[in-house]
Amino acid sequence: MRFLLRLKHWQLFTLVWGIPFGLNILLFFDTGFPIIAIFPVMTLLFTIGVYGWIWGISIELHKKLPADVKLNVGQFKIVFTIPIVYMLALTFWMINNIFSTLSGHSGENGENMNVIGIIIFIHLLSMVCIILGLRFAAKTMKSVELGRMANFGDYVGEFFLIWFSPVGVWILQPRLNKLTDD
Numbered sequence: 258m259r260f261l262l263r264l265k266h267w268q269l270f271t272l273v274w275g276i277p278f279g280l281n282i283l284l285f286f287d288t289g290f291p292i293i294a295i296f297p298v299m300t301l302l303f304t305i306g307v308y309g310w311i312w313g314i315s316i317e318l319h320k321k322l323p324a325d326v327k328l329n330v331g332q333f334k335i336v337f338t339i340p341i342v343y344m345l346a347l348t349f350w351m352i353n354n355i356f357s358t359l360s361g362h363s364g365e366n367g368e369n370m371n372v373i374g375i376i377i378f379i380h381l382l383s384m385v386c387i388i389l390g391l392r393f394a395a396k397t398m399k400s401v402e403l404g405r406m407a408n409f410g411d412y413v414g415e416f417f418l419i420w421f422s423p424v425g426v427w428i429l430q431p432r433l434n435k436l437t438d439d
Contacts, residue, residue, distance in 0.1 A: 258309040258316070261306070262313045262314065262433045265434070266427050266431055270423070273302065274426075277299040277302055280298070296352070301348075304341060304345060308340065308341050310422070322397065322400055323400070326405065328397060328400070337389075339386045340390070344383075347376065394415075395413075395419055396412050398415055398436070
C-alpha cells in the first residue's frame with residue numbers, strides 16, 4: 258500500500274471518496290443502472306483506499322521509526338486484518354443475499370436472525386479493531402516525525418484526522434509524502 262502514501266492528497270481523495278460519491282450521485286438520479294452492480298466497486302474502493310491508507314501508514318512508516326521506538330507491528334497486522342476481512346465478507350454476503358432475494362430463494366426468518374446476531378458481534382469487534390488501527394497509525398506517524406516515542410497527547414490530532422479521513426487526507430497526505438520520500 259506504499260503507492261497510496263505517494264499519491265497527492267487530491268488523487269487519494271478522488272480515489273477513496275470522490276469516485277464512490279460520484280457513483281452514488283449518478284445512482285440517485287435513477288439512471289437505470291442497478292445499484293447492486295456498482296455497490297461492490299464502491300466498497301472495494303473504500304476498503305482499499307481507507308484501510309489501505311491506514312495499513313500503509315502503519316507498515317511503511319514503521320520501517321522509519323527510530324531504533325529506540327518499539328511498536329508491535331505484528332499485533333497491528335493481526336488486529337487490523339479483522340475489519341478488512343469483515344468488510345469484504347459482509348459485502349459478498351449482502352450481494353449473495355440480495356441475489357437470493359431477487360431470485361425468490363430467501364432463508365428462514367430464524368436463520369436470518371442468527372446471521373444478523375453474528376454480524377452485529379463481528380461488527381462491534383471490527384469497530385474496536387479499527388480504532389486500535391487508527392491509534393497505531395497515528396502513533397507511528399507522529400513517532401517518526403518526532404524521532405521519539407509519541408504519547409497520546411502528541412498524536413491525538415493525527416488520530417482524529419485519520420479517523421475523519423475525508424478531511425485528514427488533505428492535511429496528512431502532504432506530510433506523508435515527505436515522510437515516504439527516499
